[in-house]
Amino acid sequence: MSAKSQQVNSMQLDLEMNKAKLTFDIKKYNTAAGLYKKLYGKIRDEALQNDMLYMVAESYRRANNFKQAYEWYDKLVNTKYPDVRIIYSYGLLLKNFERYEEANRQFGDYLFEVPGDKNALREIKACAEAQMWKANPKRFTVKEVAALNTEFSDYSPFYVKGNLIWSSSRNEATGNEIFEWTGQKCSDFFTASPSGNSWSKPGNLKGGINTNFNEGAGWMDSTGSVFYFTQCNGTDGKGMNCKIYVSYKENETWVTPRPLPFCSDSFSVGHPAMSADGKRLFFASDMPGGFGEKDIYYIPYNNLKDTWGTPVNLGERANTNEDDMFPHAATDGSIYFASKGWPGMGGLDLYKTQDSAGTFKQAQNLQSPINSGGDDFGISFVPTAEINKDEDAIAYFCSNRQGGKGDDDIYAITNKPFIFKVIGKVLDKESGLPLPLATITLMDSSNNTLFSIKSTENGAFTAELPLKLISFIHAQKDKYFSSAAIQLNPVGLTKDSTVEVSFSLDAIPTEEYEFTLNGIYYDVDKADIRPDAAKVLDSLVIILTQNPGISIELGSHTDSRAAEDYNLKLSQKRAQSCVDYLTKKGIAKDRLTAVGYGETRLVNDCADGVDCTEEQHQENRRTTFRVLSTDYKKKR
Structure with missing residues (x-):
């Protein structure tokens, strides 16, 4: 060459x-x-x-x-x-x-x-x-509002009158101008409203606010008739700085926006947010005299005279030597903003401060999951009166964190409820060994099943329980008696809680095994169920209710001191009385068999003619039950 x-x-x-x-x-x-x-x-x-x-x-x-x-x-x-x-x-x-x-x-x-x-x-x-x-994330759930996001920048959402207003550089933005800072179209305001579990189709904010150049980061009053917003590059696109404009709605049309008087061609002013009392407008600016790149300021406003005071810097506890931007004035007086200058999780993080006798408190990071490694900014809270359900969003913000749909995306914040967890084991009562594949069932107070899970090979189980609901948990397994139900009450829970339970199940014995129901006594020559005997039978009602698949035999036994035939008939009546009592308590009649054994199954040597004590005769006067089957199915 x-x-x-x-x-x-x-x-x-x-x-x-x-x-x-x-x-x-x-x-x-x-x-x-x-x-x-x-x-x-x-x-x-x-x-x-x-x-x-x-x-x-x-x-x-x-x-x-x-x-x-x-x-x-x-x-x-x-x-x-x-x-x-x-x-x-x-x-x-x-x-x-x-x-x-x-x-x-x-x-x-x-x-x-x-x-x-x-x-x-x-x-x-x-x-x-x-x-x-x-x-150790805070108790919030953060979820992308996918219906509103695009592959382009969707940022600075603001909630007002049941609608969300935000800025977007999507293809539908006005004009064809490309913002060479980002390589995307200049941004416009868009709006959408909740529709069922989703949102209406986003549309341009009507009424003359949007231009061919950048509009973004706005604040609207609760009536939807006063709108402060940021406009950058000027109406001709040649400006280098941003200004705050205000417009008023008249007959569903926004009048020509005008810049606020404290804006300048020599520095940028943007991201307006009016205080709840309407007396202070918070904003971000790189005007001379700040702490860093951009700082948060407020300026007093007299609504009656429509006059503005002198900008006041929020001070070194809020502002840093980096960018501090996108303020939001909450109804409780807290000021939320985004900053790169405080210790954070990535790019812009969201922080909170509050005026205390003229001095703003030390900025507090909102932490995970609200903040992330990306830029997190532009938060706006939903009025408390419009939050009707636990799963309703309490705020919206934007982020370019990983996993989003495009550039900056809109996210919703909801309160994460406290967790009430149960952990436990199911054991064989006799051996103490774990019982795998046992069924653990949670019921409400009306006996409706909330869920059923299986124990692991080690007999263990864990589950998260519903809040604000008293429930009952029990365990069961084939060839074992079901456990008694344990009541669980999370009502009034103020922190994550875990309750430990343990179930020890009795194996259902074979048909040959007979249980004695201690405490069932009768008056002489009577078969009526006495109050003290009723209490014992009530416990049997619980067992049969908890184990709906078993059928039993109820046996009644006498001592040998009357005639054998007489004892046989009396014991049959007593066994039938037990069956009738259980039937009245809701146990299906075809699950119960009454057998009077009289004196045919003495448990000691006190037969006819043998001299025995009263205690020995009492051992023979008993009521028993044994399991006949475990596969009972209710007849239709």
Whole structure:
């Protein structure tokens, strides 16, 4: 190649590099990444090629394209690039993917190069806390609202009057302008309402709010007639900063929005959120005098005069040297916001603070599962009066965490109920050995079955029980008597609880085995069931109810002191009295057989003519039962 050709190629390369740098400097990061990738493929000088590699990686990182940024940074850290800051940035990306131990090592390596660096020390602390928070999540369930999300950015949801309003860069957004920071369309406001277990089809917010350029992060009053929102790039798309606009609804149409008077062309103001009393508007801004990149401020507002005061920074307990954005003013006075500057789980995390006598309290991380390794921001709470069921959402927010549908996605937060768990074992009563495949059944107070499970090979079982419901649990197994039911009462539970139970089951004996029912006595020459005998038979009712498959024989026995024929007839009447009593208590008659044995089955030597004590005669006067079958089925 001639010297002249080399000179032309060098000049062309310089022009392309200048164009890429200018694009990066004006925050068109996604476009800049594409330009630097082309340069990276053209350049052969190793040092300059590494410079291009860094710019590709950093452009994607600033565009919040974590996947691409990680891939390019992963290449970069294996080169001889001289700037040690890449180690720190690579650690941040590892955090985005919740690879906390690897990230911690990167921050440690960076500290070796830059001893005492406050940001690296903060991130090492954050990695430890993130792992702890992930292992011990708060009592919330976070679920993607899939019906509202697209492959593009869906962010900053705001709940008002039974509707969700959010910003989206989906294909249906107004116009064809591409926002070169992200490579997606400029965002518009969309809205949808709950419909059964899903949502209505999302539609553009009607009434003249949306333009060809970026609208996002809004706040609407409870009547749905006042709307503050963020507009970036100006109405012509040439602006570099964001401003807060306000519009009022008249006859179902939003009047022409106007910027608030404290906005400026020299800095950005956005993400409005009015306090519940309407006296303070919270917002994010990079105006001069802050603590870092963007800070949270509030400005007093006089609704009667429609006048604004002077912006007030929330202070160093809320704001950091990084981005602090997307405030939300809850009805209890708490201020929720997103920040990169406090110890967190990844990118932007959600935090909470509150005004205390003019000073805002130390920011508190909302932790897992609300926060993640991705960017978590733009939270909005549902009014308590509109939360009707335990499974209803209490808030919505957005996140670009792993597992979502696209870029930023909308998620719902619900309260996770306390867990009431039962663990236990089923054992053979005689041997103490575990009984596998026993059936454990949970019933409600009306004897409706809530669930049935089987014990393991070790006789063990575990189950999560319904809350706010008194229930009864028992165990049963083929060829064993069922256990008595144990009452479980989780009503009023204020923390996760576990109850341990153990069931020891008696094997059902063969037909030859006879049980004596102690405590059944009769008046002389009578067969009536006395009150004391009724109590004993009631216990038999429980056994038969708990074991609906067994049929039994009830036997009545006398001593030998009357005539044999007389004793036989009297014992038959007494056995039948027992059967009749059980039948009246709901036991099927065909499960019961009454047999009077008279004096034919004495248990001692007190036969006719043998002199015995009263105690010895009493041993023979008894009521017995034995199991005849275990496969009884109720007749239809």
